[in-house]
Amino acid sequence: MPGAPQVSATPLPARLRTAAARFLLPTVLAVSFAVQAVGAFLPSVPLLVASTAVGLAADIALHRWQRSMAAALGKLHATVFVRQVVRDLLMVAGLIRIEDQDYEKKYLALVCGLLVFYALHSACQALAILVRRTRTLPVVTRNIDASALRLSAAPPALLMSRSGQRLLLFGLPSAAGLVITAAGGSAWWAAAGIALSVACATVAVGMLATRLSRGRRPVTSEQALEWFEAWLAEYRPTVGMYFSGGTSSAYQANMWLEPLARLEGRPVIVLRERFMVKHIASTDIPIVCLPKVADLMRLEQSTLKTLIHPSNSGKTSQVLRIPTIKHAFVNHGESDKLSSCNPYAKAYDEVWVAGPAARERYALAAVGVDDRDVVEIGRPQLDAIEPYSGAPAGPYTTVLYAPTWEGWDGNPGNTSVVEAGENIVRALLADPRVRLLYKPHPLTGSVDPRAGAANTRIQEMIRAANAVRAAEHAAERPAPTAAAELARRTAELDALTTSSFRASADDAERMLVQTVPAPGRAAAVAAATAAWEAAYWASFPAWEHRIVVGARPNVYACFNRADLLVSDVSSVISDYLASEKPYAVANTSGLSEQDFRDTFPTVRAGVVLTPDAAGVPALLETVREPEKDPFAGARSELKQHLLGPSDPPSVVRFDEAARALCAAADGHRAGMALRALPVIPAQREAAATPDAEHARG
Incomplete structure (x- = not known):
């Protein structure tokens, strides 16, 4: 059917192999236990020894490379503890079957030794929980001198948080001793191995127990909060960024780090999730994480006046309760999607947008955001984007394909990856003068498995194309x-x-x-x-296609290398327009081209691609021959409409907006202080005079 998206040529067995690899280790584990039980019943020394060794190796590999699968087995009550106990007891049962005389004297002691080892493992786990609780403080920081808290190095992760790996590692000597004994060695080998395992567990228990002594404990929670309040009083922050979210959303905060650092005043970053502290990119700005709402409320008594918010989250409403702080929603990107005019925005004191287009978007959406609360600041993080310089200078046209993710609402027009991605990439790879940069959204495939599968197939296509080019350009490295x-x-x-x-x-x-x-x-x-x-x-080499999925290089660095952008309706287009370079948008919405352009204003200065990507060759021609580009003037006009004027620079407007909102916070605090003053009788009498009544009127 003309215009219909083509089906990927990736063979089905490749997908099956991926699924099979995921369940390989659990299958090996299950088979090893079955074979071990048979070996113990017959009894068969080769089966017993081989199955024990294979099962133990599979268990170690599972905890090393497939932790999510190990956690899934735990939910089925097949925890590593249960697996290890069954494995050891099957070994002992096999030994009894192999040599059934005097087993009471020889093997009862071994069973008792194993029970002692398991008890010590449980004690170690209990102590790890207690130590972890004593060391978990109510505030986590970065870029702040925390030496006053007298923090000591944490115990090894093997003791604190990796109980499964600890059990398998400490159980290796006992397993080895039992295997040697089963293979014909003396029972003393098993006894020695179990004794060594017990010794390792005893040392671990001792190391953790010493951490609970009064002298080794860190400061109390109240002492840590007192230190934090003292730091707030000394540092006196004025403006900051508030962020809450998952690990994959850290990019939303990271894009505002440099603009925040340039603001006048003393900036600070406020986080809510402990794991997020290490996901914030390198910065000089002090970072504080306050997981509990009660501790967050301590900011009310600080000098903090303004917080910017790159995203909405469930925990945002908690900080909005603080009346002494003004809040501005800056968003992590602007597009024509409904998410760029979320009704939640009316909860903030102000909404800072890039240019007139966003102001119009809020007005048309009628979500309750007052136009007087919308402030145009541009996009201060786009300063590093280089301007358009004409046709590609080298032999290759660099095309950046940066599709967005599928979103939460299931709209097929959100991302081109599912319906058009493979066709777009196939058409680009077919041109021998194209060098492709593929940078998918970090959340691709997180909602719709089809998007994740298409993303995988696209990457396979690019690797295959690189292999062909490598053979053609073997000398060009x-x-x-x-x-x-x-x-x-x-x-x-x-x-x-x-x-x-x-x-x-x-x-x-x-x-x-x-x-x-x-x-x-x-x-x-x-x-x-x-x-x-x-x-x-x-x-x-210049001919090599690249798959860019890590934090480096970021999308702005890719902008500067690209001669052409192919994307979806997303903030990537708005940001890319800072360069005024050509761009194209994939239309997978089901709308006609004209309706697509009318519905999404950011498309009006770009080429619209259908799902079959039939327009890619003509698009590449306009990039290589700028005189054939019909959208050059429209891009300049759309850039100003989306991002605002170039003078004054965005960084200046961003700083002016911050200072104005801080001044509003000062005025609000002054009003709160006046309203809190007690009214003395003389003031009441003065207020009751006719002149006072006239003055109030």
């Missing part, structure tokens, strides 16, 4: 020093962004506390990032 330079720059950047972290008292979630960074750290990170990006692009 970067110098060997390029890879070494990238490794050096990666190590340098990692050292600046991670090496100053140290274990904190909140090791229950393995959080991180960072001391005050050296002056100029942000500038050093920026320089190291630029050097890393240069090394990254130089590390592969």
